[in-house]
Amino acid sequence: MATRWLGDEERRSWLRLIAVAELLPAALDAQLRRDAGLTHFEYFVLAMLSEAPDRTLRMSKLAQRTNATLPRLSHVMRRLENRGLVERSVCPEDRRATNATLATAGWDAVVAAAPGHVQTVRRLVLDPLTSAEVAQLGRICTSLLTTLDPDGHMTRLDEPARAEDP
Amino acid sequence: MATRWLGDEERRSWLRLIAVAELLPAALDAQLRRDAGLTHFEYFVLAMLSEAPDRTLRMSKLAQRTNATLPRLSHVMRRLENRGLVERSVCPEDRRATNATLATAGWDAVVAAAPGHVQTVRRLVLDPLTSAEVAQLGRICTSLLTTLDPDGHMTRLDEPARAEDP
DNA sequence: AAAGATTGAGGAATCAATCTTC
DNA sequence: GAAGATTGATTCCTCAATCTTT
Numbered sequence: 001m002a003t004r005w006l007g008d009e010e011r012r013s014w015l016r017l018i019a020v021a022e023l024l025p026a027a028l029d030a031q032l033r034r035d036a037g038l039t040h041f042e043y044f045v046l047a048m049l050s051e052a053p054d055r056t057l058r059m060s061k062l063a064q065r066t067n068a069t070l071p072r073l074s075h076v077m078r079r080l081e082n083r084g085l086v087e088r089s090v091c092p093e094d095r096r097a098t099n100a101t102l103a104t105a106g107w108d109a110v111v112a113a114a115p116g117h118v119q120t121v122r123r124l125v126l127d128p129l130t131s132a133e134v135a136q137l138g139r140i141c142t143s144l145l146t147t148l149d150p151d152g153h154m155t156r157l158d159e160p161a162r163a164e165d166p
Numbered sequence: 167m168a169t170r171w172l173g174d175e176e177r178r179s180w181l182r183l184i185a186v187a188e189l190l191p192a193a194l195d196a197q198l199r200r201d202a203g204l205t206h207f208e209y210f211v212l213a214m215l216s217e218a219p220d221r222t223l224r225m226s227k228l229a230q231r232t233n234a235t236l237p238r239l240s241h242v243m244r245r246l247e248n249r250g251l252v253e254r255s256v257c258p259e260d261r262r263a264t265n266a267t268l269a270t271a272g273w274d275a276v277v278a279a280a281p282g283h284v285q286t287v288r289r290l291v292l293d294p295l296t297s298a299e300v301a302q303l304g305r306i307c308t309s310l311l312t313t314l315d316p317d318g319h320m321t322r323l324d325e326p327a328r329a330e331d332p
Numbered sequence: 333a334a335a336g337a338t339t340g341a342g343g344a345a346t347c348a349a350t351c352t353t354c
Numbered sequence: 355g356a357a358g359a360t361t362g363a364t365t366c367c368t369c370a371a372t373c374t375t376t
Contacts, residue, residue: 005284010292013304017291018210020307021187022233023314029346039366044184059337067188072367074338079366096336096375118171125183126176128309136302138179141186143294148189195368205344225359238345240360245344262353262358 024124031120036113041066042076043117046085046110049102056101058091067149085109190290197286202279207232208242209283212251212268212276221268224257228266233315251275 006014028040036043048065049055057065063073077100080086085106091097102110126134172180194206202209214231215221223231229239243266246252251272257263268276292300 005281006287006292009297009304010300013300013307014287014291016304016307016311017190019233020310020314021190024183024187024310027314041366060335067185069368070337071339071369075367078338091336094336094376098337114171121172121180124313125180125310126172128313129306131175133302133306133309134176134179136299137306138175138182140295140299140303140306141179141182143299144186144190144291145182147290147294148186148193207344226357235346236359237347237361241344244360257358260354260358264359 027124028117028120032113032117035116036109038109038113039076041068042080043110043113045073045076045080046102046106047114049086049100050107050110054101055107056099059088059098059100062100080106193290194283194286198279198283201282202275204275204279205242207234208246209276209279211239211242211246212272213280215252215266215268216273216276221273222265225254225264225266246272 025040032038032040032043038046044066045062048062049057059073059077060070063070066073068076077086077088081088083105085103087101087103089099089101091099129137191206198204198206198209204212210232211228214228215223225239225243226236229236232239234242243252243254247254249271251269253267253269255265255267257265295303
């Protein structure tokens with residue numbers, strides 16, 4: 001029983017999607033932990049900061065871009081700060097807010113980890129697919145994010161940046 | 167920097183895939199915990215047992231079908247056993263092995279949880295996609311599992327069961 | 333009162349080590 | 355010694371409660 005009430009094709013696609021959702025994060029974590037001493041989530045946090053203006057982002061914005069809850073991000077940032085990879089400071093304009101900044105050591109960590117990570121992404125995801133499938137995957141995930149992430153937070157579905165400040 | 171060295175399209179598809187991989191499990195967990203007091207992984211374990219002959223599967227086989235490591239499954243099974251949802255017993259043919267069996271209460275739990283869960287799967291994944299996209303997603307995930315799961319354990323890519331006993 | 337963020341306690345996942353049977 | 359599984363310690367995540375600023 002269980003996952004019945006789905007058509008055969010639906011069921012097969014569904015089972016494979018959750019298999020991917022289970023195995024892909026584990027594979028990314030394994031490579032990054034082994035080669036760079038970072039979780040994939042930690043790496044992703046550092047990477048998002050590295051691409052931000054002044055390598056700085058507000059906690060809530062960073063949480064959105066990394067698909068994380070604020071408590072989770074807060075705990076991770078504390079650990080990263082203890083390791084000297086990021087810094088936090090009170091936001092001058094709104095003293096409730098916290099600015100997260102990538103420290104020099106954090107930048108170095110991302111630069112060191114990136115090649116191996118990108119290679120892993122290619123090997124696990126991009127290489128097994130045709131370029132048409134990569135495009136299909138993008139469209140499909142975009143559709144899924146419409147319900148998973150109604151506000152289009154992290155993947156700002158309206159790519160060309162909204163009228164809104166950092 | 168970070169996720170550069172990927173083409174634009176590759177990068178967008180990749181970022182959206184990890185967003186889905188992050189948000190989908192969280193959404194499934196939220197609904198099942200709220201409505202049935204079960205993690206998605208716990209539900210999936212019970213569901214796989216419910217479909218097995220005699221509602222029984224060896225631990226290692228169950229681990230494969232649920233995309234889990236054996237330690238993870240073992241811990242979860244201990245909790246489920248304490249709740250009376252499953253039972254474990256030594257396998258008579260090979261006394262190193264453990265047979266996991268769905269208890270009556272476990273069956274009831276799956277039956278009670280299934281409709282809400284299936285509805286959630288429809289809402290989050292199936293409904294937002296055309297049936298052509300559902301098929302594409304299945305093919306794409308199958309390709310990804312070729313590298314993520316080289317042995318085709320859980321999604322036995324060669325669907326029509328191999329010459330191998332339970 | 334609401335927004336932004338942090339904290340602490342409890343639960344779950346991971347890794348290495350262990351135990352038993354083959 | 356290898357296969358099947360479990361355990362214990364650590365780490366990490368989640369949830370509710372809290373604190374401060376607006």
